[in-house]
Amino acid sequence: xxxxxxxxxxxxxxxxxxxxxxxxxxxxxxxxxxxxxxxxxxxxxxxxxxxxxxxxxxxxxxxxxxxxxxxxxxxxxxxxxxxxxxxxxxxxxxxxxxxxxxxxxxxxxxxxxxxxxxxxxxxxxxxxxxxxxxxxxxxxxxxxxxxxxxxxxxxxxxxxxxxxxxxxxxxxxxxxxxxxxxxxxxxxxxxxxxxxxxxxxxxxxxxxxxxxxxxxxxxxxxxxxxxxxxxxxxxxxxxxxxxxxxxxxxxxxxxxxxxxxxxxxxxxxxxxxxxxxxxxxxxxxxxxxxxxxxxxxxxxxxxxx
Amino acid sequence: xxxxxxxxxxxxxxxxxxxxxxxxxxxxxxxxxxxxxxxxxxxxxxxxxxxxxxxxxxxxxxxxxxxxxxxxxxxxxxxxxxxxxxxxxxxxxxxxxxxxxxxxxxxxxxxxxxxxxxxxxxxxxxxxxxxxxxxxxxxxxxxxxxxxxxxxxxxxxxxxxxxxxxxxxxxxxxxxxxxxxxxxxxxxxxxxxxxxxxxxxxxxxxxxxxxxxxxxxxxxxxxxxxxxxxxxxxxxxxxxxxxxxxxxxxxxxxxxxxxxxxxxxxxxxxxxxxxxxxxxxxxxxxxxxxxxxxxxxxxxxxxxx
Numbered sequence: 217x218x219x220x221x222x223x224x225x226x227x228x229x230x231x232x233x234x235x236x237x238x239x240x241x242x243x244x245x246x247x248x249x250x251x252x253x254x255x256x257x258x259x260x261x262x263x264x265x266x267x268x269x270x271x272x273x274x275x276x277x278x279x280x281x282x283x284x285x286x287x288x289x290x291x292x293x294x295x296x297x298x299x300x301x302x303x304x305x306x307x308x309x310x311x312x313x314x315x316x317x318x319x320x321x322x323x324x325x326x327x328x329x330x331x332x333x334x335x336x337x338x339x340x341x342x343x344x345x346x347x348x349x350x351x352x353x354x355x356x357x358x359x360x361x362x363x364x365x366x367x368x369x370x371x372x373x374x375x376x377x378x379x380x381x382x383x384x385x386x387x388x389x390x391x392x393x394x395x396x397x398x399x400x401x402x403x404x405x406x407x408x409x410x411x412x413x414x415x416x417x418x419x420x421x422x423x424x425x426x427x428x429x430x431x432x433x434x435x436x437x438x439x440x441x442x443x444x445x446x447x448x449x450x451x452x453x454x455x456x457x458x459x460x461x462x463x464x465x466x467x468x469x470x471x472x473x474x475x476x477x478x479x480x481x482x483x484x485x486x487x488x489x490x491x492x493x494x495x496x497x498x499x500x501x502x503x504x505x506x507x508x509x510x511x512x513x514x515x516x517x518x519x520x521x
Numbered sequence: 522x523x524x525x526x527x528x529x530x531x532x533x534x535x536x537x538x539x540x541x542x543x544x545x546x547x548x549x550x551x552x553x554x555x556x557x558x559x560x561x562x563x564x565x566x567x568x569x570x571x572x573x574x575x576x577x578x579x580x581x582x583x584x585x586x587x588x589x590x591x592x593x594x595x596x597x598x599x600x601x602x603x604x605x606x607x608x609x610x611x612x613x614x615x616x617x618x619x620x621x622x623x624x625x626x627x628x629x630x631x632x633x634x635x636x637x638x639x640x641x642x643x644x645x646x647x648x649x650x651x652x653x654x655x656x657x658x659x660x661x662x663x664x665x666x667x668x669x670x671x672x673x674x675x676x677x678x679x680x681x682x683x684x685x686x687x688x689x690x691x692x693x694x695x696x697x698x699x700x701x702x703x704x705x706x707x708x709x710x711x712x713x714x715x716x717x718x719x720x721x722x723x724x725x726x727x728x729x730x731x732x733x734x735x736x737x738x739x740x741x742x743x744x745x746x747x748x749x750x751x752x753x754x755x756x757x758x759x760x761x762x763x764x765x766x767x768x769x770x771x772x773x774x775x776x777x778x779x780x781x782x783x784x785x786x787x788x789x790x791x792x793x794x795x796x797x798x799x800x801x802x803x804x805x806x807x808x809x810x811x812x813x814x815x816x817x818x819x820x821x822x823x824x825x826x
Contacts, residue, residue: 239547239549248558249617250686251681317687327690361672364682373684377669378555379555380674382622383674
């Protein structure tokens with residue numbers, strides 16, 4: 217390829233497309249040194265980008281909240297996302313768009329003096345769970361670590377403050393679980409590393425309403441509920457109600473809807489994925505494959521498979 | 522210089538010393554994408570590194586808490602810090618040592634599978650306040666934004682979760698202040714972007730005891746108190762007591778002790794730096810210049826000044 221080898225992924229940095237292996241950012245960017253950054257992660261399936269304009273709109277909302285702007289406007293950002301996917305030829309991919317505070321002038325400690333930076337990368341689709349784990353369901357650990365609260369950082373900003381999740385993952389592994397959900401100060405569950413959580417209780421779907429990201433797949437689940445006349449509510453979800461639920465699943469751009477069949481070493485109901493989870497999950501993929509909320513990519517070549 | 526031009530600063534990345542302008546890290550390093558990192562910042566004054574082994578010990582403690590290790594052990598890390606300063610020739614400098622989770626193998630989402638990375642950079646000494654601000658004292662804004670709490674992230678890890686500080690700084694600027702201190706859930710003050718805070722109340726020094734970094738300059742202030750028979754206590758410090766204090770100052774590696782003379786638009790006492798602040802500040806610099814807790818650098822050349 218004239219542009220370089222994008223077979224493992226691509227990044228857009230400082231206005232240039234580079235192979236993902238060569239993608240580097242300045243050490244002094246406050247996106248790193250102060251985690252002063254906002255991102256959005258978009259999935260591509262069978263050559264179709266999912267909810268591209270919704271992701272771009274959320275990104276635009278969030279950078280405004282962080283008092284950021286940048287060289288590339290929303291129209292340009294849209295083109296760059298599409299171009300990243302097109303150049304890789306990936307049919308199933310994962311695109312992350314990022315804005316960082318940037319590098320301050322030497323000796324300066326004022327965030328207003330930084331030139332905000334826009335970065336994008338696109339890699340092959342990443343699943344939060346393996347195909348086997350998706351069939352069997354995941355083992356979830358409910359950690360007492362509290363998710364960074366909304367009184368500290370607006371949780372609807374898709375930020376990188378993940379040390380709570382990372383420490384929670386280590387706890388989960390120590391308990392034989394595969395992933396983790398964190399709590400709030402009142403003992404309700406919040407969210408996990410890159411996912412929202414749902415429980416089926418008394419035939420209704422419940423997901424935490426506060427202190428969590430307004431996830432794009434979470435929003436999609438709400439739409440699927442409306443379409444299938446399944447009642448749903450966004451409200452506090454105490455850990456004990458999660459443990460006693462009929463079904464539990466997570467929602468994420470990195471895999472859609474994934475069943476949770478064990479919590480803290482005990483089975484959820486009979487320990488197998490439940491019918492509501494399967495129904496919503498099937499509908500999610502069927503509708504996506506039919507182009508729902510989709511922006512098809514016009515690739516240069518025909519798919520290799 | 523045979524190694525390159527380090528006149529603006531130097532970084533140690535992947536085992537190589539590079540000019541600071543060229544210092545870049547992988548976009549996919551979870552130090553950035555998950556803010557999964559620990560740092561320590563060390564100052565050098567008149568060619569002498571301050572509390573080098575204390576900083577290295579705290580760094581070692583903190584990376585262990587984050588389940589990190591790396592290619593370079595403490596002896597190697599010590600040599601690299603010294604080498605960074607030596608190569609720049611800087612007499613007054615600021616060295617940051619960093620460990621990040623690193624880049625996971627493609628498609629992997631498990632932090633245990635990352636090779637942790639060690640980065641260092643050294644730049645000219647950065648002051649949290651200009652010389653004029655230091656003489657007059659800073660204007661501090663007390664923000665209702667809560668510092669990321671210890672129930673979420675261990676505050677004695679020197680992490681990069683700074684969006685709360687960054688948003689607090691924008692609030693401070695909007696209120697005509699120069700810097701900010703964040704609160705806890707009970708309305709006590711905690712810490713600011715890169716500093717601890719102290720108040721002189723009834724002739725005693727008080728600094729928040731919980732939910733803050735165990736700052737190296739804070740520790741140094743305690744030692745200066747002990748030496749001068751000034752009573753001090755680390756305890757909850759409600760915002761209203763801070764506002765009514767006889768004197769207020771901040772402690773930071775980026776400037777030592779800096780007086781605060783206005784809070785939320787109102788003067789602290791008579792609005793000028795107080796005698797306890799000046800006495801401690803003078804003692805701090807006198808002792809540093811006398812080599813206290815110091816590791817002198819053996820430079821190649823004589824100082825240019």
